[in-house]
Amino acid sequence: MMKTNHTKALATMFMAFALSAASYAGSKTDKTVKIRMIETTDVHGRFFPYDFINQQPSNGSLARVSSYVDSLRTIYGDRLLLMDAGDVLQGQPVVTYYNYEKTDAENIAASVSNFMRYDVQTMGNHDVETGHDVYDKWVKELKCPMLGANIVSTATGLPYMKPYTVFKRNGIKIAVIGLITPGVPSWLSEELWSGLRFEDAVSSARKWMEVVKKKERPDVIVGLFHTGINDRSLTNGSLNDATHDIARQVPGFDVIFYGHDHSTHYEEVKSADGSVTVIVNPANNAMYVADAELEVSKKGRNKKLKVNIVDMGKRPVNQKYMDAFESQIDEVKKYVGTEVGSFTTSMTSRDCYFGPSTLVDFVHDVMLSTSGADISFASPLSFDVTVKSGPATLADMYKLYSYENDLCVMTMTGKEIRQYLEKSYDGWVTTMTSPDDHLICMNNRDASRDKFFGLKKPFYNLDTAAGIIYDVDVTKPNGERIVIKSMADGTPFDETRTYRVAVNSYRAAGGGGLLTKGAGIDKAQLESRITWRGNYTMRDYIIKYVRKHSPITPKTHNNWQFVPTEWTAPAAKRDYQTLWGERAK
Numbered sequence: 001m002m003k004t005n006h007t008k009a010l011a012t013m014f015m016a017f018a019l020s021a022a023s024y025a026g027s028k029t030d031k032t033v034k035i036r037m038i039e040t041t042d043v044h045g046r047f048f049p050y051d052f053i054n055q056q057p058s059n060g061s062l063a064r065v066s067s068y069v070d071s072l073r074t075i076y077g078d079r080l081l082l083m084d085a086g087d088v089l090q091g092q093p094v095v096t097y098y099n100y101e102k103t104d105a106e107n108i109a110a111s112v113s114n115f116m117r118y119d120v121q122t123m124g125n126h127d128v129e130t131g132h133d134v135y136d137k138w139v140k141e142l143k144c145p146m147l148g149a150n151i152v153s154t155a156t157g158l159p160y161m162k163p164y165t166v167f168k169r170n171g172i173k174i175a176v177i178g179l180i181t182p183g184v185p186s187w188l189s190e191e192l193w194s195g196l197r198f199e200d201a202v203s204s205a206r207k208w209m210e211v212v213k214k215k216e217r218p219d220v221i222v223g224l225f226h227t228g229i230n231d232r233s234l235t236n237g238s239l240n241d242a243t244h245d246i247a248r249q250v251p252g253f254d255v256i257f258y259g260h261d262h263s264t265h266y267e268e269v270k271s272a273d274g275s276v277t278v279i280v281n282p283a284n285n286a287m288y289v290a291d292a293e294l295e296v297s298k299k300g301r302n303k304k305l306k307v308n309i310v311d312m313g314k315r316p317v318n319q320k321y322m323d324a325f326e327s328q329i330d331e332v333k334k335y336v337g338t339e340v341g342s343f344t345t346s347m348t349s350r351d352c353y354f355g356p357s358t359l360v361d362f363v364h365d366v367m368l369s370t371s372g373a374d375i376s377f378a379s380p381l382s383f384d385v386t387v388k389s390g391p392a393t394l395a396d397m398y399k400l401y402s403y404e405n406d407l408c409v410m411t412m413t414g415k416e417i418r419q420y421l422e423k424s425y426d427g428w429v430t431t432m433t434s435p436d437d438h439l440i441c442m443n444n445r446d447a448s449r450d451k452f453f454g455l456k457k458p459f460y461n462l463d464t465a466a467g468i469i470y471d472v473d474v475t476k477p478n479g480e481r482i483v484i485k486s487m488a489d490g491t492p493f494d495e496t497r498t499y500r501v502a503v504n505s506y507r508a509a510g511g512g513g514l515l516t517k518g519a520g521i522d523k524a525q526l527e528s529r530i531t532w533r534g535n536y537t538m539r540d541y542i543i544k545y546v547r548k549h550s551p552i553t554p555k556t557h558n559n560w561q562f563v564p565t566e567w568t569a570p571a572a573k574r575d576y577q578t579l580w581g582e583r584a585k
Contacts, residue, residue, distance in 0.1 A: 035081065083176070178224045200237070253271075267280075408508040427456055
């Protein structure tokens with residue numbers, strides 16, 4: 001099994017797995033065909049070797065993938081299949097610009113796909129998050145099929161996207177079945193996926209496997225999934241991350257290329273009939289690709305599969321690709337460089353994990369000022385960013401808020417607010433039994449390759465509250481840490497009273513489980529709790545706030561603290577140095 005934390009191994013190790021029951025032994029009369037399959041996933045707008053948010057060159061990107069794929073096409077021709085497993089339309093300003101600003105032009109995500117000659121793609125949850133107007137237009141502009149077997153139209157009962165597609169290469173028939181995580185309704189407002197339902201991925205895989213085998217009789221069956229292996233939570237009774245379960249319960253897949261987890265992974269999974277299915281994930285941001293060579297004998301239909309996860313980090317870019325998009329790159333650079341105001345002090349997300357932070361508290365200020373709510377919940381949405389003092393550009397606004405969430409106000413009781421916070425801090429902080437313990441929960445994996453950068457819990461689920469004053473007692477067990485002392489103005493906080501609480505639309509839809517598993521609100525009740533929904537995204541509201549109030553001096557509220565401070569303050573300094581390699585300032 002390929003280890004996800006061995007970068008050199010990922011770049012060099014060549015994994016091989018014989019798919020036939022007997023060892024492969026093609027005779028002289030049994031001609032073989034080699035099919036090369038390259039997968040990208042969770043590209044998140046990393047089309048170019050330039051980070052438009054931090055306005056600096058970057059590694060990886062489809063510009064490097066394009067060079068790698070073109071070099072292989074000189075050998076394989078149309079026997080090379082280029083595939084993507086979803087989450088293309090969010091992450092970098094280059095896609096946001098074409099999603100919402102320059103809508104009269106072809107979406108650059110389609111232009112890039114068409115230039116690179118992708119053969120097939122699967123829809124991801126962050127693609128759905130852009131809304132019908134964006135993703136329906138994008139799909140129409142693509143020159144390759146978009147798959148989503150378990151995305152079903154409620155009007156027709158039929159798949160909204162193609163469930164599968166078939167390729168014929170040198171007498172070999174290859175079927176590709178595409179699936180998305182059914183967790184979309186747990187994370188996104190229904191208006192973004194109106195008219196759709198997301199069926200159970202395992203059941204859908206089983207259904208379409210039977211259809212493909214009976215109708216198409218392919219020689220090779222490939223899975224192209226935007227559903228991972230780590231999240232065992234359910235949405236409407238369906239497992240959010242189903243790739244493992246499909247490989248185990250649905251025999252017939254020769255290889256499953258998947259995404260969504262943002263973690264490199266290779267595994268050989270034993271299926272229900274005793275066969276073995278290879279599953280592989282090249283992680284995110286086009287830093288790696290999954291590269292598979294499948295050798296198929298025409299006569300005996302024996303198959304031999306070799307899989308590699310190839311590092312794209314510093315490979316040469318495709319200059320023809322860069323030249324083709326030069327004007328778009330320049331246009332987006334100009335867009336993100338637009339000044340919207342100024343800050344008199346700097347803000348960094350590095351402080352967010354160890355106590356009150358200026359960056360998150362500034363987001364709280366915008367949420368409360370815009371919504372008029374009593375209380376707000378917010379978290380860092382980028383793991384490691386700094387907004388420097390001085391002129392503030394649109395790129396800085398993306399650092400402050402990287403997603404296209406809306407702003408909502410919900411009604412919550414005081415008890416639900418406390419329980420929400422209990423859930424947020426569970427898995428964020430340890431239960432300290434001595435002053436020498438860690439304060440925050442960290443994984444013992446290579447932070448550079450870990451999905452959450454070494455944190456045990458996703459950084460974007462580490463919500464704090466504004467509008468109230470509270471302590472987090474880290475000597476207490478999960479569920480017993482939060483003591484809310486009062487409202488921010490000193491008036492009493494009442495667990496039986498109902499408050500107006502500002503949250504983003506991801507939270508309002510149940511994302512992260514803080515409202516459902518934490519506050520204990522039934523998923524079906526969440527929409528009825530929303531009393532106000534803004535007409536703009538959170539980033540738009542931040543831009544409006546900065547333009548109106550500049551120059552701005554962001555301040556830390558200091559309305560909450562980890563206690564006992566004689567333990568937590570030194571522990572925070574130690575953990576800061578562990579995480580960042582430098583002392584806390």
